[in-house]
Amino acid sequence: MRRQIAIIGAGPAGMFLAHLLHAEGIEATVIERRDRPYVEGRVRAGVLEQGTVGLLRRLGLAGRLEREGLVHGGTNVSIDGRVFRIDMAALTGGATVTVYGQQEVMRDLFDAAELRGLDIRWNASDVALTGLDGDRPVVTWREGDAARRLTCDFVVGCDGYHGVSRAAIPASVLRTFERVYPFGWLGVLADVPPADHELVYANHERGFALASMRSPTRSRYYIQCGLNEDIGDWSDDRFWDELCLRLGSETAAKVTRGKSFEKSIAPLRSFVVEPMRWGRLFLAGDAAHIVPPTGAKGMNLAVSDVTMLGEALSEHYREGSDAGIDGYSARALARVWKAERFSWWFTSVTHRFPTMDGFDRRIQIAELDYLRGSPAAQRSLAENYVGLPLEAA
Numbered sequence: 001m002r003r004q005i006a007i008i009g010a011g012p013a014g015m016f017l018a019h020l021l022h023a024e025g026i027e028a029t030v031i032e033r034r035d036r037p038y039v040e041g042r043v044r045a046g047v048l049e050q051g052t053v054g055l056l057r058r059l060g061l062a063g064r065l066e067r068e069g070l071v072h073g074g075t076n077v078s079i080d081g082r083v084f085r086i087d088m089a090a091l092t093g094g095a096t097v098t099v100y101g102q103q104e105v106m107r108d109l110f111d112a113a114e115l116r117g118l119d120i121r122w123n124a125s126d127v128a129l130t131g132l133d134g135d136r137p138v139v140t141w142r143e144g145d146a147a148r149r150l151t152c153d154f155v156v157g158c159d160g161y162h163g164v165s166r167a168a169i170p171a172s173v174l175r176t177f178e179r180v181y182p183f184g185w186l187g188v189l190a191d192v193p194p195a196d197h198e199l200v201y202a203n204h205e206r207g208f209a210l211a212s213m214r215s216p217t218r219s220r221y222y223i224q225c226g227l228n229e230d231i232g233d234w235s236d237d238r239f240w241d242e243l244c245l246r247l248g249s250e251t252a253a254k255v256t257r258g259k260s261f262e263k264s265i266a267p268l269r270s271f272v273v274e275p276m277r278w279g280r281l282f283l284a285g286d287a288a289h290i291v292p293p294t295g296a297k298g299m300n301l302a303v304s305d306v307t308m309l310g311e312a313l314s315e316h317y318r319e320g321s322d323a324g325i326d327g328y329s330a331r332a333l334a335r336v337w338k339a340e341r342f343s344w345w346f347t348s349v350t351h352r353f354p355t356m357d358g359f360d361r362r363i364q365i366a367e368l369d370y371l372r373g374s375p376a377a378q379r380s381l382a383e384n385y386v387g388l389p390l391e392a393a
């Protein structure tokens with residue numbers, strides 16, 4: 001097979017890029033290790049920045065989003081049960097975020113991919129990348145008993161933190177930056193109405209809690225937990241009790257309890273590799289960087305990466321200019337690092353760290369108290385939360 005672009009991975013980065021390239025008339029094949037139900041079933045975050053919503057619209061994929069997405073102009077922060085609201089729309093000249101689960105985004109991307117005839121190879125095993133530092137990269141894989149081989153101009157690694165793409169870059173070329181947090185998030189989905197029409201981020205003496213949602217009838221809640229905790233020790237009753245304690249009485253009074261149908265623990269990590277390009281391989285999304293979920297930036301960062309990469313590749317094929325391709329890594333990393341900073345900061349001021357002493361706790365409370373009283377501090381949070389603009393090329 002011969003294609004202009006090989007995309008490794010059919011998660012958000014890979015599928016947004018596949019649609020972007022299709023719209024530009026650039027031929028691509030997406031090679032995915034799992035099947036569609038698996039990729040679509042993965043429960044992830046659900047807050048879309050303005051830019052992500054804008055891209056879905058530009059690609060003609062926003063029909064269901066416009067009907068079902070919940071537009072939020074503000075968000076709430078709670079310190080030991082005292083709640084205040086940050087009016088993000090007022091502080092940013094009207095910007096909002098949209099609550100729409102990543103699972104819904106994936107469904108829309110896959111449905112449209114089928115209609116538009118995008119080439120996706122599911123259940124691809126033994127994916128291997130060669131010739132990345134020459135001018136004819138080759139991707140090989142297996143589909144059942146059949147061995148496949150694709151020659152292309154460029155490979156884009158959208159295969160996540162554990163994927164083969166980043167691993168194909170010589171270790172001597174990559175610099176890794178990492179912070180592992182000494183806690184995780186225990187997340188629950190339940191078909192009960194959300195506690196509030198907007199999100200509540202809670203810092204409590206006993207640890208972080210978050211009240212989120214997927215729809216007017218489906219709630220998504222999280223509490224900070226230890227890394228070695230056993231999910232089996234968390235009955236629904238214990239979860240609801242701990243959640244309500246941390247949210248505080250004002251928010252807890254609005255929590256509807258019910259049977260959970262999804263419950264899992266995820267570790268928190270900040271991670272970046274530089275550069276995001278090696279020869280004819282580009283990295284995008286979680287293959288290049290991980291953020292802790294506190295800022296709800298994961299999928300949005302994947303989208304801004306591939307937006308930049310789509311522009312760069314279209315410049316290459318349409319104008320014969322490699323300026324965009326050559327600038328991709330630096331341009332993407334400039335935005336990645338700002339999102340890393342925001343996610344790290346928001347995590348730092350809302351979670352309980354095992355090493356915290358009285359001084360650290362007072363500083364945390366002062367930081368959030370400052371946020372409560374200062375429009376300048378609120379504006380800084382708001383402009384980061386709704387999503388910083390894409391850097392100029």
Ligand code: PHB
Nearest residue numbers: 045046212293294295296
């Ligand atoms: C979610 O709804 O899953 C969610 C929302 C906001 C976050 C993280 C996760 O910061």
